[in-house]
Amino acid sequence: MLGKTYLTKQASLLLEFARTTSDSELSAKLISKAADLKSQADPLPDKDQGPKAPDVALDDGFGRSRGS
Template identity: 70%
Template sequence: MLGKTYFNKQASILLKFAKSTSNSQLSAKLVSKAADLKAQADPLPEKDVGLRAPDVDPDNETGAT
């Protein structure tokens, strides 16, 4: 599952692109998409969830429980 950090980073990148373009229509679409990503990020936990399954013991590097 993707977390808040991921969505916020993606929104930030879109806003950078929006500021760098001279095409006002493209800029508006990028800002709109950034707002959508920010809205998706708001209800998520602060920390991104890693790739490990939740039942994997973090102290056991082999993944066996």
């Protein structure tokens, strides 16, 4: 799944291209696609939350950390 930051950036770029083109049909399609991307990004959390790093301390099986 793509992250909110990526989708928002892509939508912004599409809107920028839509403003610079003189082709009204192309502009309308770009704006429509930007709206689609924005609607996909809205329900996502602000920061992409990937897997968290595992604990560094290793358990020896007896409830003690190794290296101590």
